[in-house]
Amino acid sequence: xxxxxxxxxxxxMKAIARKHWFLVLxxxxxxxxxxxxxxxxxxxxxxxGKNALNFVFLLVPVFLLTGLMDVWIDRETMIRMIGEKSGLxxxxxxxxxxxxTAVPVYALLPVGGILLKKGxxxxxxxxxxxxxxxxxxxxxxxxxxxLGFRFAVTRFMANIFAxxxxxxxxxxxxxxxxxxxxxxxxEKSIPQ
Amino acid sequence: MNSLFSxxxxxxxxxxxxxxFVKDKKKTLLSLKRAWKMFITVLPQFLAVLFPxxxxxxxxxxxxxxxxxxxxxxxxxxxxSSLVGSVAxxxxxxxxxxxxxxxxxxAGIIQVTVFISTLTTVGIATLPLEIRYLGKKTAVLRNLLAxxxxxxxxxxxxxxxx
Numbered sequence: 001x002x003x004x005x006x007x008x009x010x011x012x013m014k015a016i017a018r019k020h021w022f023l024v025l026x027x028x029x030x031x032x033x034x035x036x037x038x039x040x041x042x043x044x045x046x047x048x049g050k051n052a053l054n055f056v057f058l059l060v061p062v063f064l065l066t067g068l069m070d071v072w073i074d075r076e077t078m079i080r081m082i083g084e085k086s087g088l089x090x091x092x093x094x095x096x097x098x099x100x101t102a103v104p105v106y107a108l109l110p111v112g113g114i115l116l117k118k119g120x121x122x123x124x125x126x127x128x129x130x131x132x133x134x135x136x137x138x139x140x141x142x143x144x145x146x147l148g149f150r151f152a153v154t155r156f157m158a159n160i161f162a163x164x165x166x167x168x169x170x171x172x173x174x175x176x177x178x179x180x181x182x183x184x185x186x187e188k189s190i191p192q
Numbered sequence: 193m194n195s196l197f198s199x200x201x202x203x204x205x206x207x208x209x210x211x212x213f214v215k216d217k218k219k220t221l222l223s224l225k226r227a228w229k230m231f232i233t234v235l236p237q238f239l240a241v242l243f244p245x246x247x248x249x250x251x252x253x254x255x256x257x258x259x260x261x262x263x264x265x266x267x268x269x270x271x272x273s274s275l276v277g278s279v280a281x282x283x284x285x286x287x288x289x290x291x292x293x294x295x296x297x298x299a300g301i302i303q304v305t306v307f308i309s310t311l312t313t314v315g316i317a318t319l320p321l322e323i324r325y326l327g328k329k330t331a332v333l334r335n336l337l338a339x340x341x342x343x344x345x346x347x348x349x350x351x352x353x354x
Contacts, residue, residue, distance in 0.1 A: 020236045020237070020240065022237070022240040022320045023236050023237070023239055023240035023243075025240075026240050026242075026243035027243065029243070029247065030243050030246075030247065033247065040250055043250040044243075044246040044247050044250045045246070047246040047250055048242050048243055048246030051242050051246060052239070052242055055238060055242060059231070059238070061201045061202055061204075061205040061206075063227040063228075063230055063231045064205050064206075064209060064223075064224075064227050065205050065208070066226075066227060066230060067223035067224060067225075067226045067227030067228075067230070068205075068208055068209065068212055068220075068223045068227075070223060070226050071212075071219045071220075071222050071223040071226070072212065072219070072223070103201075104281075104315075104318075105312075105313075105315060105318070105322075106238075106241065106315060106318040106321050106322070109321060109322060109324075109325040109326075110230060110234065110325070112325055112326065113325045116325075122330070125326075126330075126334060130313070130338075133312050133313050134309065134312050134313050139284060142288060143288055146288040146289055146291070146292040147288060147291060147292055147295070150352075151301070151305075151349060154348065154349050154352045155305060155308075155309075155345060155349050158344070158345040158348040158349060159309075159345060162313075162338075162341035162342075162344060162345055165337075165341060166334060166337040166338060166341055169333075169337055170330055170333050170334055170337065173329070173333055174329065174330065178327065178329055178330075181327060182326065182327045182330060185325075185327055186325070
């Protein structure tokens with residue numbers, strides 16, 4: 001009886017490890033650090049704890065917004081705005097949307113996911129993510145303050161070029177099958 | 193910066209939520225339910241990002257970054273700066289003062305720019321998360337291109353902004 005239970009627990013753990021292998025790996029590495037150097041390990045733990053709080057603080061509105069977008073924005077509207085055939089207007093809309101946000105890329109990924117689910121063009125999602133990462137109006141002011149106006153503006157302009165170039169190159173590299181897989185994945189990652 | 197943005201973001205989102213609630217209670221509850229489900233499904237992956245970030249933050253203090261980036265010049269310096277920027281997850285608000293100090297202490301403008309660019313656009317630690325949302329090919333390609341274009345941006349800045 002007991003052996004069966006252990007086997008069940010082991011199988012369950014294996015399933016978790018396979019599904020969240022990256023988390024398990026991170027935990028194992030952290031455990032090793034903790035064993036080797038407990039003071040460094042504690043520092044890491046402190047940083048991780050502080051980060052976790054920041055993370056949740058940052059992510060709560062992101063997910064609330066994602067949920068709202070999911071129920072209120074219908075697919076047709078989104079497709080018209082930034083979908084496959086939205087053209088220059090869609091590019092511009094994605095760019096402006098990204099430019100006014102100032103959170104790290106990883107925090108905006110759920111929003112990217114919902115945009116894909118609603119039928120946004122892949123390059124437009126990448127423009128949105130790229131613009132929010134490196135072209136930020138709020139940040140420009142801060143950057144000129146610490147690095148100089150000329151430097152900040154040069155970087156700003158070069159980044160605009162880079163964001164568009166990256167987005168279009170990635171989209172060109174994707175085959176029809178790749179794109180279908182991305183949309184299917186977006187559909188799955190947002191539960192009904 | 194991030195928390196500052198949150199202070200604006202929170203009232204906006206809460207306002208939208210209130211508006212949504214007034215317009216349609218049922219839809220709003222559904223949106224909350226979906227938001228919660230989405231949050232729970234990706235939480236393990238976000239947590240998986242937190243640990244490496246904690247490790248990196250413990251390993252890379254601003255002083256250390258300054259030492260690594262400041263002490264080497266030439267192409268080796270540019271390469272190292274871009275690699276540090278790719279793995280580090282320092283908030284930009286902290287990175288700009290570091291960059292400013294580096295420039296004052298004589299570091300090259302290309303090294304500093306490539307560091308800022310890779311820091312904001314390339315995320316090795318957050319790659320698993322990006323793969324989840326964008327797929328492996330898109331995520332890897334995006335990061336790779338962002339890495340290459342960080343050099344382009346840095347060289348442009350190096351030529352123009354002197």
